[in-house]
Structures are given as C-alpha cells and as structure tokens.
Amino acid sequence: MIRIENVTKKYRGTARPALNQVTLEIEKGEFVFLVGASGSGKSSLISLILREEVPTKGLVHVLGEDLVRIPSRRVPYFRRKLGVVFQDFRLLPNKTVTQNIAFSLEVIGRSRGLIEAAVPDVLRLVGLEGKGDRYPNELSGGERQRVALARAIVNKPAILLADEPTGNLDGATSEGIMSLIERINLAGTTVVMATHDKAIVDRFKKRVVELSGGEIIRDERGGSYRAAESGGES
Amino acid sequence: MRLGFIFGEIAQGLKRNVSMVISVILVTFVSLTFVGTAGLLQLQIGQMKGYWYDRAQIAVYLCTAIDPASSCPQGAAGNDIKKAVKEKLDSATIKTYVASFEFEDHKQAYKHFQEQFKGNAVAKYVTPEQLPETFWVKLKNPNDSQIILESLGGQAGVFEVRDQRSYLDQIFSILNAASLAAVGIAALMLFSATLLISTTIRLSAFSRRRELGIMRLVGASNFYIQLPFILEGIVAATIGSLLAAGAVVAVVQFFVQGYLAQQVSYMSFIGLGDAFLIAPALVLVGILLAAVASSSAINRYLKI
Ligand SMILES: Nc1ncnc2c1ncn2[C@@H]1O[C@H](COP(=O)(O)OP(=O)(O)OP(=O)(O)O)[C@@H](O)[C@H]1O
Ligand SMILES: [Mg+2]
Numbered sequence: 001m002i003r004i005e006n007v008t009k010k011y012r013g014t015a016r017p018a019l020n021q022v023t024l025e026i027e028k029g030e031f032v033f034l035v036g037a038s039g040s041g042k043s044s045l046i047s048l049i050l051r052e053e054v055p056t057k058g059l060v061h062v063l064g065e066d067l068v069r070i071p072s073r074r075v076p077y078f079r080r081k082l083g084v085v086f087q088d089f090r091l092l093p094n095k096t097v098t099q100n101i102a103f104s105l106e107v108i109g110r111s112r113g114l115i116e117a118a119v120p121d122v123l124r125l126v127g128l129e130g131k132g133d134r135y136p137n138e139l140s141g142g143e144r145q146r147v148a149l150a151r152a153i154v155n156k157p158a159i160l161l162a163d164e165p166t167g168n169l170d171g172a173t174s175e176g177i178m179s180l181i182e183r184i185n186l187a188g189t190t191v192v193m194a195t196h197d198k199a200i201v202d203r204f205k206k207r208v209v210e211l212s213g214g215e216i217i218r219d220e221r222g223g224s225y226r227a228a229e230s231g232g233e234s
Numbered sequence: 235m236r237l238g239f240i241f242g243e244i245a246q247g248l249k250r251n252v253s254m255v256i257s258v259i260l261v262t263f264v265s266l267t268f269v270g271t272a273g274l275l276q277l278q279i280g281q282m283k284g285y286w287y288d289r290a291q292i293a294v295y296l297c298t299a300i301d302p303a304s305s306c307p308q309g310a311a312g313n314d315i316k317k318a319v320k321e322k323l324d325s326a327t328i329k330t331y332v333a334s335f336e337f338e339d340h341k342q343a344y345k346h347f348q349e350q351f352k353g354n355a356v357a358k359y360v361t362p363e364q365l366p367e368t369f370w371v372k373l374k375n376p377n378d379s380q381i382i383l384e385s386l387g388g389q390a391g392v393f394e395v396r397d398q399r400s401y402l403d404q405i406f407s408i409l410n411a412a413s414l415a416a417v418g419i420a421a422l423m424l425f426s427a428t429l430l431i432s433t434t435i436r437l438s439a440f441s442r443r444r445e446l447g448i449m450r451l452v453g454a455s456n457f458y459i460q461l462p463f464i465l466e467g468i469v470a471a472t473i474g475s476l477l478a479a480g481a482v483v484a485v486v487q488f489f490v491q492g493y494l495a496q497q498v499s500y501m502s503f504i505g506l507g508d509a510f511l512i513a514p515a516l517v518l519v520g521i522l523l524a525a526v527a528s529s530s531a532i533n534r535y536l537k538i
Binding site for chain 1: 239444445447448449450451452453454455456458459
C-alpha cells in the first residue's frame with residue numbers, strides 16, 4: 001500500500017538531509033504512529049506520501065503509483081484517493097461547515113446530487129449534525145478538526161494521513177478525535193499519523209515508527225511512545 | 235454544478251480585485267483602440283491609393299524661356315517640338331499604352347495655377363510664360379509609366395517627364411509611417427496590457443492561496459484550478475476589447491463618415507463595412523492575449 005525504499009530527502013539550501021536512507025512498508029488497513037522529536041522528519045515523510053515533495057534519492061510507491069515518476073498532471077487524481085488532516089485544520093473561514101466539505105467535492109467535479117447526499121452523512125459520522133451552517137470561527141478547536149476529518153474522509157480515501165491532528169486540542173477533545181480516527185481505520189482505511197501525544201500512542205498500542213535525525217530508529221508493533229527500557233526494538 | 239461553481243469563483247475573483255480588473259479593462263480598451271485605428275488608417279491608405287492612382291497622370295513639361303540652358307539648350311519649346319512630342323505619343327509603339335493625352339498651354343496652366351494657389355502671394359507674381367506647357371498623358375495601366383519616362387525623357391525641348399504617382403508615393407509613405415507609429419504604440423500598450431493581466435491574475439491567485447492550497451490537497455485537477463483565473467483574465471479583456479471595437483465603429487461612423495466625409499467631399503473614405511471588418515479581429519486579439527497571459531501567469535504561480 002505504501003512502500004518507501006532507501007529514501008533520502010534533502011531540502012534545498014540545507015546541509016543535513018531531513019530524511020536519510022529511510023525504508024518503510026505499510027500494509028492495507030494498518031494504523032501507524034510516526035513519533036520523534038521536533039525536526040526528526042515526520043512531516044517530511046507525510047509530504048512524500050502526499051507527493052507534495054519528491055525524494056532526493058530512493059523510491060516512493062503509494063497505492064500502486066510510483067510517486068517519483070508520476071507525471072504532474074496525474075498527481076491530482078492520485079491525491080483523490082488520500083485524505084489529509086493537519087494540526088491547523090486548514091478550513092476556509094468564509095465558508096460554512098457544509099460548504100467547506102462540499103468545496104472539496106466540487107473541485108474534483110462531483111455532481112450536486114452526490115454532494116447533497118454525502119455531506120449530511122459525513123457530518124453525522126463525525127458528530128456535527130445540526131452544525132452544518134456554522135462558520136469555522138463559530139466552532140471549538142475539536143469541532144473544527146472534526147470538520148477537517150469529515151472533509152478528508154468524505155471521498156472515501158484508501159489512506160488517511162494525519163499530521164499532529166490533536167496538536168492544538170486538550171486531552172478530552174483529543175480522545176474524541178482519536179476514537180473517530182480509529183473508527184475510520186476500522187472501516188478499512190489505512191492511517192498514518194504523526195504525533196507528539198504520548199498518552200494517545202501509549203493507549204492505542206498500534207505500530208509505532210520512531211524517527212530521529214531523519215532516520216528510523218524504531219519500528220515496533222503494539223509499541224508505546226518511548227522505547228522500552230530493555231529490548232523491544234526490532 | 236461544475237459550471238455554476240466555476241462562475242461563482244470567477245465572480246468572486248473579479249470582485250476581489252475590482253481596481254485591477256478595471257485597469258485591465260481600460261488598458262486593453264486603449265491599446266486595442268490604437269490597434270484598430272492603425273488598421274483603419276491602413277484601410278484608408280489602401281482606399282486613397284486606389285482612388286488617386288486611377289487619376290494620376292504623366293506630365294510631359296515642355297521647356298519655358300526661364301528654364302536653365304543645361305536642360306533646355308534651345309530655349310522655350312516651339313511648335314516644332316510640340317509637334318514632335320505629339321507625333322511620338324501617337325506613334326504605334328507608345329499608343330498601345332496610352333489611354334488618352336491632352337495638351338495644356340500657358341494660358342490654361344496659368345488658370346489652373348491661379349485656382350490652386352488662390353489667396354497665396356505666389357499667385358500674384360507668376361506670369362503665364364513662366365508656367366510650362368504640358369502634355370498630360372493618361373496610361374491604360376499606370377504601372378507602365380517607365381516607358382513614357384524613357385522615350386520622352388531625352389526628347390529635345392522637353393524639360394521633364396514626371397509621373398504624378400511619385401508625389402502620391404511621398405504622401406502615402408508619410409501616412410504609412412504614421413500608421414506604423416500607431417502600430418508601434420499599440421504594440422507597447424499591448425505588451426503592458428499583457429503584463430497587467432499577468433499581475434492581476436497573480437494577485438488574484440495570491441488572495442486565494444488558502445483555497446488553492448486546499449484545492450490541491452483534495453486533488454482538484456490543474457485545469458480545474460486554473461480555469462477560473464484564465465476566465466477571469468478573459469472576461470476583463472473581453473470587456474476591454476468590446477469597448478475598443480465599439481470605439482472603432484464609432485470613430486468611423488461619427489468622425490470619418492459624419493465629419494471628414496462631409497468636409498472633404500472630393501475624397502472617398504472608409505465606411506462602416508471596414509469598421510466591422512476590424513472590430514471582431516480586435517475582440518479576437520483581446521481574448522487570445524488574455525488567454526495566453528493569464529494561463530502562463532497562473533501556470534508559473536502554481537507550478538506543481
Ligand atoms: N520546506 C522545507 N525547506 C527546508 N527545510 C525543511 C523544509 N521542511 C522541513 N525542513 C527541515 O527538515 C527537517 C525535518 O522537518 P520536519 O518538518 O519533517 O520535522 P517534524 O518531525 O515534522 O517536526 P515537528 O514535530 O516539529 O513537526 C527539519 O530540520 C526542517 O528544518
Ligand atoms: Mg511536523
């Protein structure tokens with residue numbers, strides 16, 4: 001589903017690579033936490049999977065596409081099979097909740113009928129029934145992230161990429177978002193989530209990939225936020 | 235749905251940079267009006283050429299008493315010379331090219347001169363003897379003038395043989411230069427219109443960068459992202475070029491036909507038919523220009 005081989009990513013004008021010889025394979029339906037200190041390369045890895053960036057060296061295969069060779073005109077069609085959420089929500093402030101979600105369907109040319117059916121469905125799924133006519137600034141942070149999640153999954157993506165989705169939320173609100181993401185995962189969507197939230201990682205006991213200085217230093221199933229004192233590494 | 239959505243985006247973009255859009259409209263309007271005027275001038279020159287070339291004749295000026303001895307050694311042309319020239323024009327070789335010819339004596343020349351320079355001081359001092367007697371030759375084909383120039387140019391008692399078209403060519407080359415200058419100015423203005431359209435589109439893209447980021451994130455195709463911007467540029471330029479087309483038609487209707495044609499009745503002028511030839515071309519140029527300028531601008535802004 002996602003196969004990254006010997007990937008090195010060096011940004012222009014930087015001496016040290018953001019990712020160094022990274023190899024990682026993620027199967028369909030998996031739930032993967034990306035952890036590591038600030039600047040360790042988590043967001044860089046996600047932007048490679050999204051094809052926002054191309055690797056300096058190495059291979060990136062996602063959903064059967066070779067993201068190094070894919071022609072740029074095919075990139076949009078590739079992205080339609082992915083859902084993304086970020087720490088900063090990325091909602092349009094001058095559009096309502098419903099319009100924000102509908103916008104992402106309109107720009108990929110979905111029909112009015114499909115949009116009118118899908119938007120209330122997904123709002124119910126994320127628990128925002130009755131709030132479709134609110135503007136983002138009339139919502140709490142947790143509610144905004146629910147809107148972003150609704151937008152990410154309304155097109156039924158095969159993969160959900162989440163870059164610190166709970167970074168701006170308090171503990172209780174984060175729990176709500178996480179149980180939503182878990183439900184999305186249980187429905188068959190592969191989830192890759194970068195996070196600094198120890199409590200969440202420790203509680204979910206999913207696969208944990210730890211980065212440090214652009215290299216993978218731990219890849220553990222049923223892992224926790226910190227490596228166990230003795231052994232536990234694989 | 236898709237169409238409604240795209241039109242909504244265009245309307246928003248146009249509303250967001252009203253002042254830039256207005257300046258695009260004005261610049262395309264003014265520059266295309268210049269282009270159109272240059273086109274009209276060219277058509278007018280063509281028309282005048284046809285009109286005047288048809289009437290242009292060859293003048294065979296005979297020697298007068300005051301011509302210098304270098305070109306007229308035997309002094310004023312006498313009857314023998316007039317007869318020789320006339321015989322030559324009537325000769326079989328030349329006659330085939332000549333449609334008709336007329337002789338103008340000192341008296342007639344004086345009369346025409348007085349008419350032409352009425353009120354001018356020079357009219358008072360000139361005497362009939364100073365004005366040359368002239369054979370006015372009209373050719374079947376005006377392009378054959380060289381034959382007359384050669385066969386009568388060296389004739390004794392002939393001061394000069396002159397094709398009137400050589401005067402016309404001077405006038406036309408001046409008019410041509412004027413229309414070329416108009417084309418030059420128009421080219422400069424079209425260039426600035428192109429730059430202005432690019433800047434406007436980039437500004438519009440910048441003010442919508444949040445939407446653009448999200449569109450790319452959810453997988454909107456490049457075409458879908460760019461279309462509203464390109465159409466935005468085209469809409470503005472189309473308004474400008476329609477105004478220019480209107481201006482060109484108005485200039486012909488109210489200035490050329492309504493004023494010039496009344497004042498200068500002996501000349502023929504371009505009509506509305508010519509204006510309607512140029513107007514659609516202007517609109518086409520405007521649309522093409524905007525399409526190229528705005529699509530290259532948005533392409534550079536969005537390079538994926
Ligand atoms: N666009 C960029 N241009 C240049 N350098 C960059 C760019 N993006 C990231 N970097 C650098 O690459 C390294 C890895 O950054 P990255 O954003 O992947 O870290 P991260 O693990 O997501 O950190 P955080 O936890 O703070 O989000 C950092 O040293 C960063 O400065
Ligand atoms: Mg990051």
